[in-house]
Amino acid sequence: MVPWVLAFIGFASLVVLHEAGHFAAAKAVGMRVERFALFFPPLIFRKQIGETEYAIGAVPLGGYVRISGMSPAEDLPEDVRDRAYHAQPVWKRIVVIAAGPLVNLVIGVVLLIAFLWLIGPPTAISDRVDEVVPGSPAAGVIEPGDRLVSVDGVRWSPQTLSAVIDGHRCPLAVPLQNCRAAEPAELVIERADGSRKEIELTPTYDAVTERNRVGFRYGLDREPIAFGPAVIRGLDASVRLARLTVELPARLFDPVQRAQITGVVGSYETTRQAIIKAPGDVVFILAVISLSLAIINLFPFLPLDGGHIFWAIVEKIRHKPVPLATMERAGVIGIMLLIPLFMIGFYNDVGRLMGEGFSLR
Structure with missing residues (x-):
């Protein structure tokens, strides 16, 4: 199956499970x-x-569960x-409302623990x-699988x-992009079958990293962690990822951190490339996305979801419903605060795609 389809299925699964949390909870309490x-x-x-309509929309940016009477002004039949x-x-x-983010939170934590336990974090190059x-x-x-034995006899x-x-x-x-080195490098490589070969390659300058390269990437050695430590490290990583997500709005005011914000397109592209180049990393990436969805939704x-929870708590404190006009005005303010976040994420995503910035090289 082609990578973009697998990436799409991964994203769609997180959305479906999030909405399934809302759906199951609503049914359970009688809504x-x-x-x-x-x-x-x-x-x-x-x-x-x-009594429920199951549907698929044309705009792949999320999903929703429509419950009767979500708006206080909604006119409903007597029954x-x-x-x-x-x-x-x-x-x-x-x-x-909390059931959706809770599902994503649990999925994220479980995937992180599974990644550490079954695949393992990188331990060395x-x-x-x-x-x-x-x-x-x-x-x-x-070729992929070759081992670099020596360079210039080293x-x-x-x-x-x-x-x-x-x-x-x-x-x-002042070196320019792809400027060729004055002299070639002498490499000895060992093929996957054990045979060795001497080759000459002339490195070229990479202006992004400011280094001279011949154009390959080493793999990473991984070592799975025992289940107990994996649980502890998975929970710790989940807390740190949640903290980073909460701090996301503050990153808008830092030019360096603002450039690192990723949106839906970027998350999808990162997943797609991981499927091609590092399938094991897909578990980690989906865990991060699931945790981010949980926290952002709160x-x-x-x-x-967090907006609905907030106004429900306010209603409980006031002992009476909050006026619809008040919630609508606050909702507009909330949307105005969120729009820059999503626009910057989308802008960064497009810029990386145009400049091949998502490459794992």
């Missing part, structure tokens, strides 16, 4: 669910089963009003080539051999 939808309208598929969202006690509403950059000096000469660690390659400098006083702004 009437009108629609369970994957993606946003216009709808391209719909099927009525019982539905006692099962409407706003007719329920505050605790039931909070349970239903491998001495085997993992990827060859198309169009580079190494393309068509070095035998040592992958880092040392990379430093020797970098020592072959571009002759220009931001206290309508129409996010």
